Amino acid sequence: MRVCWSVAIGVAWLALGGAAGAEMVRGAVTTVGHPMLSVSGSGTVEVAPDTVRVTASVITEGATVAAARESNAQVARRAMGAIEALKLKNVSTKTLNYSMERVTRDADVRVKADLTKMDIPWKAAVGEAEYSSFSISFPVTLGYRAANSLTVRIQGVPREELSDGASRIIDALMAAGCNQITGVAYSLEQDHSAPMREALAKAVRDAQMTAEVVAAAAGREIVGIRNISPSYGMPMEMRNVQVAWDGDRSRAEGTPTAFTAGMLELSAQVQVSYELDYNPGDTEFLEGPAE
Secondary structure, three states: OHHHHHHHHHHHHHHHHHHHHHHHOOEEEEOOOOOEEEEEEEEEEEEOOOEEEEEEEEEEEEOOHHHHHHHHHHHHHHHHHHHHHHOOOOEEEEEEEEEEEEEEEEEEEEEEEEHHHOOOOOHHHHOOOOEEEEEEEEEEEEEEEEEEEEEEEEEOOOHHHHHHHHHHHHHHHHHHOOOEEEEEEEEOOOOOHHHHHHHHHHHHHHHHHHHHHHHHHOOOOEEEEEEEEEEEEOOEEEEOOOEEOOOOHHHHOOOOOOOOOOOEEEEEEEEEEEEEOOOOOOEEEEOOOOO
């Protein structure tokens, strides 16, 4: 008998719950998703660099591999010693790459052949010709070339010290015998979290402004954000430096090289998909339960 009463109470409760659920769905029910508006935004922030890199090369030649290698090693060690002698703060030096190659020149030899004494299949096509000349080209070894590229980095000092340090490094490398200066690069590598957040915030505000203008022009309102994708790039300024010379150390004397570190731009971008309010006709009404 207790079981029957439990079943009856459960059925009555489901009936009441069904009626309440029917009352809850009475009204407007959406049948399509919100219209979408996708826009992009960008923001930039000026920041002072905290790192500078000077890239240089030592290129030497010799009659043998050993001679080219020894000459190159002497200049490279002298260059690294010159950097240490500057006693700059937070400076480091490392080798980027090293190569050794054979230096050749093409030699041409002119050969004259007596066709009457040669048993060749195409002799009949030569006709009455008795002699023919042709050239043979082959490489002749002139010596060997060693190339050693190195980079000198200063990090974590004020912008003015970066500029002065880059100038002094270039002059020291050239005075030591480095015969190529290939690049000077300023960058922000240490504390970039604050400018990164500022640039991202600017990018979001830029996207929001664009979306509001476009939505208003279309007669719609923004009601939400479906998704947002941020990105940013670390700032770097590469100075186009191409200096090649004969390595005469006396020519590096005179007025110091002048380099100025400018401000860098940290840029950020966002892609945002906004939800707009419904267009007329995007909804329908469901009837409630019978009274």
